[in-house]
Amino acid sequence: MRFGVGVRFPVPGMISLVGKAFSRSRVKAASSGTTPLSGKATARWSWRSGLGSVPVITSTSFTLGTNPGFDALIGHVDATNNPTSYAITAGNPSGFFALYPSGNMRTGLSAAPPDNIYNLTVTASNSFGTSPPKAITVTVGAAPVVGNSTFNLSIPAAAGTAVGTMSASGGTPTSWAITAGNSSGYFAIDNSGLITVTSAGASGLTAQTYNLTVRATNALGSNTGTVSVVATTGGSVDDGFANAPTGSAQYPSFFGGYPARPPWHVAGVDYRVGPNTGTVFKNPRTAALPSGVTRDVAGQQFNVTANDVTLDAWDFTEGGGWRLAVTGSNCTVTNSKFKARAGTYDVISCSGTNLVLRYCDVDGRDGSNALQAEVLLQMFANNFTIEYSYFHHVNSDIIQQSNGNLGDITIRWSLFEQSGQAPGTHGDFLQIYNPDMRNVVLQFVTSIQVGGSTQGWILDNIQTADVGYCIVKGSCSNWYSWYNQGRPYSVSFHHNWSDYSDTASFIDFNSTSGLVYGAAPTGPPIVDWHDNYNLDTGQLMPANMGG
Structure with a gap:
């Protein structure tokens, strides 16, 4: 068999076909119904099945709790064919995430992700090349859950007077709103959950309980709860708290489950009654008696x-x-x-x-x-x-x-x-x-x-x-x-x-x-x-x- 100019002898695991000598082979392959070699005369056809392949990423999503902080482990990005390095190629402009050669994805060293759903594009590489890009979704946090609260307000109260700050479990709210119970506009709430008295409330509030519905929202959803604002008159009163005995109250959870409670300190609930804790008592059988x-x-x-x-x-x-x-x-x-x-x-x-x-x-x-x-x-x-x-x-x-x-x-x-x-x-x-x-x-x-x-x-x-x-x-x-x-x-x-x-x-x-x-x-x-x-x-x- 004669070889054309430029033909190289094959090496194991690799066939390289170069030069004009292959034009006849290509025509013959086409006429026999097999797939011809394509490309220019100088193209090379390669496979490396004997040595390995590029990685393929198999992970698709991760879920992380709210407020994870810096450098928190999110999970391991799994891939085939032993990757030696990983990269986040899109979806991480703020640096909330880091992907290490081990495949561990963590939150950033100087930037932690707020509650949201993040769509990242990730690749993995080894000595044979880089994987196709893979979309991975990272869900951080959850929708907020608002519990019921009670706040006490002494009236009259000036505009801007703080009533109380709402709280939520689950995810961290990014906004709050009063959705019901505030038709007169006596109250306002900001995005931190702080409820304040408005100018309308400063002139219109009376001694009663105002039941408001409030909604907390973040990127993952929203939830509502009820807050009772107990407005009372009369200024401060001597509720006994200042001179209460030391020790734990008898019924500290007495008001649990009620929609509202009094604005003052309650005996047996907010402070203990009875002897001071730690008192050294006298034995009536043996101790010296006072006169009389x-x-x-x-x-x-x-x-x-x-x-x-x-x-x-x-x-x-x-x-x-x-x-x-x-x-x-x-x-x-x-x-x-x-x-x-x-x-x-x-x-x-x-x-x-x-x-x-x-x-x-x-x-x-x-x-x-x-x-x-x-x-x-x-x-x-x-x-x-x-x-x-x-x-x-x-x-x-x-x-x-x-x-x-x-x-x-x-x-x-x-x-x-x-x-x-x-x-x-x-x-x-x-x-x-x-x-x-x-x-x-x-x-x-x-x-x-x-x-x-x-x-x-x-x-x-x-x-x-x-x-x-x-x-x-x-x-x-x-x-x-x-x-x-x-x-x-x-x-x-x-x-x-x-x-x-x-x-x-x-x-x-x-x-x-x-x-x-x-x-x-x-x-x-x-x-x-x-x-x-x-x-x-x-x-x-x-x-x-x-x-």
């Missing part, structure tokens, strides 16, 4: 017979419980805790005037938490004050006021719960037996009743009462009632928040009337009724509830 105090060790009873005695940091839970009997006047018990000894009728009995209980925990159960006491506090004289205290779990009444005349009762910044725990009893939070008590003040008191049977706060036989900033929740026949046998009286009932969903009658002006919330009053009017809220709805109770 005796003890009956066998009967486990403390007796205060002198006036002006202060008992501080005593552990009356010792041995299952001690009873305290006070006959002196102007006495104070502070930072102490009580349990009820077996067979006792009351935990604290006082026939002296002007008793003060502050930072106390009074429990009607014994050391094994079995109910014992019928009454927690039995008063036989005028004037007592309870502050920052926790009264709870009793067979019948929490407080009984007997005897005394023209006295005052003041209960503030305290938590009361679980009266009437014995079957067949009709326990009360407060029962006043004698006529003509001068004044009752209930302020910043939280009342809870779960099970049992209670008639709540019975403010009978009084001249005046101020019930304000109180919280009630639970099963009760009447949470508040007044029955004065035809004598004149006046009651101020204001800024109270109540869950009366399990209550037969919320307020009874006359203990025989059975007045249910929302009905017209049948007894004397409450002369001052305002800013009282339904916890279940976050809305004001009607003004005509007061008569």
Whole structure:
């Protein structure tokens, strides 16, 4: 066989055909029906199946959580034929992504991708060449999820006053909008989620709860939630928080699930009541006694017979419980805790005037938490004050006021719960037996009743009462009632928040009337009724509830 000029001998794995000698071969191949060699006479036909091939990328997409930060691993770009290098050739102008020779894709070293969907073009290379470009989608984050929120606003409020900042889970919002509940334009929201008062709101807001629907949006979608703006008047109030005892509150999640809550600090919810955590208590069986105090060790009873005695940091839970009997006047018990000894009728009995209980925990159960006491506090004289205290779990009444005349009762910044725990009893939070008590003040008191049977706060036989900033929740026949046998009286009932969903009658002006919330009053009017809220709805109770 002769070879034309320029013909080269083949080498393994490669055929190179060069020169005019192939024109005849090309014609012959075409006439025989096979695919001819194409190209100019100087073209070369090559294959490398014996040595390897270029890579082929098989990965198609990655998903990454919101706010990944710098240099975070996204995933590995998979490819065939052992790539030795990778490149992002399009879709990454801001440098949010980096692709390393190992195939690991990471977020940038100095630029992290915000939530979005990114369409990248990627190649892989080895010694045989570069792969075809491959489109890879990287999804960063998710659509935002907006939870329900409550903000408190004191009015009047100037334009621009911050109400609160919304938050979202899932993805990070890039914009916020108020979509419902703002027909008067009292509120505005910016793209950070900050809600503010507008100029219209500065002049138009009134004391009520405004329920707004807000929408958060990012590149991956949107979601809506509800925010309740509780607007109240009256400026700042002494809600007790500044002087609250140390330690954790009894019910920190009390308002969970409600659409709104009070704007002030709530006793037992936002701050603890009872003794300060870490108090070193005295043992009533062995500790030295103050002047004017005796003890009956066998009967486990403390007796205060002198006036002006202060008992501080005593552990009356010792041995299952001690009873305290006070006959002196102007006495104070502070930072102490009580349990009820077996067979006792009351935990604290006082026939002296002007008793003060502050930072106390009074429990009607014994050391094994079995109910014992019928009454927690039995008063036989005028004037007592309870502050920052926790009264709870009793067979019948929490407080009984007997005897005394023209006295005052003041209960503030305290938590009361679980009266009437014995079957067949009709326990009360407060029962006043004698006529003509001068004044009752209930302020910043939280009342809870779960099970049992209670008639709540019975403010009978009084001249005046101020019930304000109180919280009630639970099963009760009447949470508040007044029955004065035809004598004149006046009651101020204001800024109270109540869950009366399990209550037969919320307020009874006359203990025989059975007045249910929302009905017209049948007894004397409450002369001052305002800013009282339904916890279940976050809305004001009607003004005509007061008569």
